[in-house]
Amino acid sequence: MKKQFIRRIAALLLLLVGVAGLGSKNAHAGSQENANQVKIDNFSFTPTTLTVAAGTTVTWTNSDDVPHTVVSDDKVFKSKVLDTDEKFSYTFTKPGTYPYFCSVHPKMTGTVVVR
Amino acid sequence: MNPFDPQSALLAKHAQHVVLIHFPIALFVAAVAFDLLAACRHSRELATAVYYNLTTAAISTIPAAATGVLAWQWQLEGKHPKGILLLHMIFGLLSTALIWIVWWLHFRVRRSPGGRLPAYRIPIELLSVPLVALTGHLGGFLSGVNSPG
Numbered sequence: 001m002k003k004q005f006i007r008r009i010a011a012l013l014l015l016l017v018g019v020a021g022l023g024s025k026n027a028h029a030g031s032q033e034n035a036n037q038v039k040i041d042n043f044s045f046t047p048t049t050l051t052v053a054a055g056t057t058v059t060w061t062n063s064d065d066v067p068h069t070v071v072s073d074d075k076v077f078k079s080k081v082l083d084t085d086e087k088f089s090y091t092f093t094k095p096g097t098y099p100y101f102c103s104v105h106p107k108m109t110g111t112v113v114v115r
Numbered sequence: 116m117n118p119f120d121p122q123s124a125l126l127a128k129h130a131q132h133v134v135l136i137h138f139p140i141a142l143f144v145a146a147v148a149f150d151l152l153a154a155c156r157h158s159r160e161l162a163t164a165v166y167y168n169l170t171t172a173a174i175s176t177i178p179a180a181a182t183g184v185l186a187w188q189w190q191l192e193g194k195h196p197k198g199i200l201l202l203h204m205i206f207g208l209l210s211t212a213l214i215w216i217v218w219w220l221h222f223r224v225r226r227s228p229g230g231r232l233p234a235y236r237i238p239i240e241l242l243s244v245p246l247v248a249l250t251g252h253l254g255g256f257l258s259g260v261n262s263p264g
Contacts (some may be wrong), residue, residue: 043259065199066257067191081192104190105259 037061038110040068040082040102045110054114057091070110072100117132132182133258139179142172143214147240154237166221167190172190176211183207199253206250213243 036056041044041063052058060070062082070079070088076098079088092098092114104107146168153161160259187193187200215238224230 053143067194067200081190081194083194084198107259 038070038112040064040070040108043108045102045106045108046102048109049111049113051113051115052092054093056093056094056114057089058112059087059089061085067104069103070100071103072098072106074098130255132179132186133254133260135179135182136251136254138153139172139211139214140247141177142168142175143217143247144244146172146217147244150240154232169214169218169221171188173215176214180211199256200231203250203253203257206246206253210243210247210250213239213246217243 024077027035029104036052036058037048038050038058038060039061043064045060050058060079060082062084067081067083069081070077070090072078077090077100081104082088092112095114096111098114100110146165147163149168150165152158153165183204187196187204191200194200217236220233220236220239224232
């Protein structure tokens with residue numbers, strides 16, 4: 001009876017550890033995902049400079065109340081006009097520095113550094 | 116961009132609207148101010164200045180509105196208007212209509228000798244000024260002029 005109780009407690013603990021592990025893995029995946037995100041808000045790109053590894057897909061999300069675009073200085077990538085909550089993604093395959101701006105508001109600038 | 120390069124200045128996708136819109140705004144606000152003064156002082160000279168200011172303001176709404184539509188089509192790729200853009204468009208249309216209505220009230224009187232300006236033009240003008248200002252304020256947000264930083 002006592003052995004059975006201990007086994008149940010051990011199983012429950014294992015289950016809890018497993019769930020916690022899964023949770024932390026998801027949290028880790030979440031933070032990884034956030035690492036490749038650029039938020040457009042208050043007429044600025046955040047982070048202004050993003051450093052990623054080659055092959056990474058970067059996603060820009062317009063959280064502003066006005067439309068914006070994401071256009072690289074050397075026309076490597078160019079989004080359509082992004083309304084509020086719309087996203088644009090681009091996969092950087094080659095290492096280098098990619099400065100970009102918003103073509104509607106050219107004073108909004110940012111840079112993606114690919115290593 | 117070179118500021119003295121005519122091509123970059125004239126063909127910039129939305130630059131003209133941002134420049135031209137100042138004309139109807141300034142002329143209309145000045146016309147309303149002069150009209151209030153003219154009404155207080157019973158000044159014919161000021162009333163004449165009001166009429167010409169209003170005429171120029173009304174005419175300048177045409178290129179301002181046209182370039183606004185072009186900016187929407189070119190710069191914003193004809194994006195379905197919503198939020199600030201939609202409000203700016205609605206208020207812009209209302210402001211344009213009110214400027215033309217106020218001009219027509221003055222025009223009608225000037226065409227009929229001995230005609231008197233109706234008193235109800237004053238509340239219309241006083242309603243129009245904040246609407247024009249609000250339209251410009253929203254336009255400033257869209258263009259980034261009113262943006263932080």
